[in-house]
Amino acid sequence: MIPVPGFEGRRIAVFGLGRSGITAARALHAGGAIPILWDDGVSGRMQAEAEGFTVEDLSQADWSQFAALVLSPGAPLTHPEPHWTVDRAKAAAVEIIGDIELFARALARTPGTVRPRVIAITGTNGKSTTTALVGWVLKQAGMKVAVGGNIGIGVLALPAPAEVGVYVIEASSYQLDLTTSLAPDVAILTNISPDHLDRHGGMEGYVAAKARIFAHAALSLVGVDESWGQGIATALAAEGRTGTLISAHPGESRDPVLSSVTPALQDNGRSDDPQTGHPKDWVPAFAGMSGSIGVRPGSLLVAGGPSIDLTHARSLPGRHNAQ
Structure with a gap:
């Protein structure tokens, strides 16, 4: 695993708990961040809870407390229309990134x-x-x-x-x-x-x-x-x-x-x-x-x-x- 530093002690919203989402959460946690996870599917949330992650309904969250949104590549960023997490993040001036960007930032600190x-x-x-x-x-x-x-x-x-x-x-x-x-x-x-x-x-x-x-x-x-x-x-x-x-x-x-x-x-x-x-x-x-x-x-x-x-x-x- 590649730990992702740079978010130590900060809450990071992670939406979409497929392969990229759950590995992003693990890497963020290893780097000292506090990942807050959510997925529309029950199985993804259950896996996250089984691994000890905090699972929270992001539609009810205070987005001003997040340093970033790590969005699953399966969720639309712009078209046909932005995913609702994208709208929430933009309204709170929260940057929206993906797992490749986390990889890039981890390497930049190596x-x-x-x-x-x-x-x-x-x-x-x-x-x-x-x-x-x-x-x-x-x-x-x-x-x-x-x-x-x-x-x-x-x-x-x-x-x-x-x-x-x-x-x-x-x-x-x-x-x-x-x-x-x-x-x-x-x-x-x-x-x-x-x-x-x-x-x-x-x-x-x-x-x-x-x-x-x-x-x-x-x-x-x-x-x-x-x-x-x-x-x-x-x-x-x-x-x-x-x-x-x-x-x-x-x-x-x-x-x-x-x-x-x-x-x-x-x-x-x-x-x-x-x-x-x-x-x-x-x-x-x-x-x-x-x-x-x-x-x-x-x-x-x-x-x-x-x-x-x-x-x-x-x-x-x-x-x-x-x-």
Whole structure:
């Protein structure tokens, strides 16, 4: 577990006692806070009481006594309409955060000498598989890795920073909406396509939520196979941010907005690759990097060249693929 300091002796409202909510309560308690829990479901309240937590009907609570509301990602923040706890919190000027934000704040208070690196991953499709694979690769490289977040283990239930070298975290758009200070060493957006539009008020809100993963990232990897990812990449490049574009079809996109950002984004104009039909060494890169990542779909590369055709490989097993 990752204890969350910074709220010592203060009352924190926790609504929604699923995986993220109950682990947030445990982490807050371990850090010295006084979590006050509530859930609309009886089973969640019973579990909280069995663990010795204070369970209180938040609809009857004095919200002026709370330092923060930790909201379940399953409860709407803005759309279709704010959850009633959101209205109560805003009326009392109580900040509204989620478990990923608590994780970020706990890491920010960890001494730099023992603070693990963080790789944060989001996207409409493939984020769970990418998270699992990145974690596996790093483990095979001999690193102490903890994988969690929106996949498998709740982020605050992961081992404490002193026991980890790298956290690989999957973050959903719901979780990112409740995050303000996450500062990953690497932030990855796999792709964007319309999803959860009812919860974000439309595509613009959904894209904005996904883009939050890059707000404080040291290095940004942005999937640009869709116009929405291209828009995010263009905005980051205009800010002079450090990062790389990722694509399954490097060179295929010629979005005029993307190609107009120079010198941050550029195409070196090399000749076409006869195997893929895409330009060789397409380099639409951020100011801080000099390359992009793109491979032929279904390829595994070794030493920069195709090694294995994975086109007919079976999908990665796991509960995250049963969505």
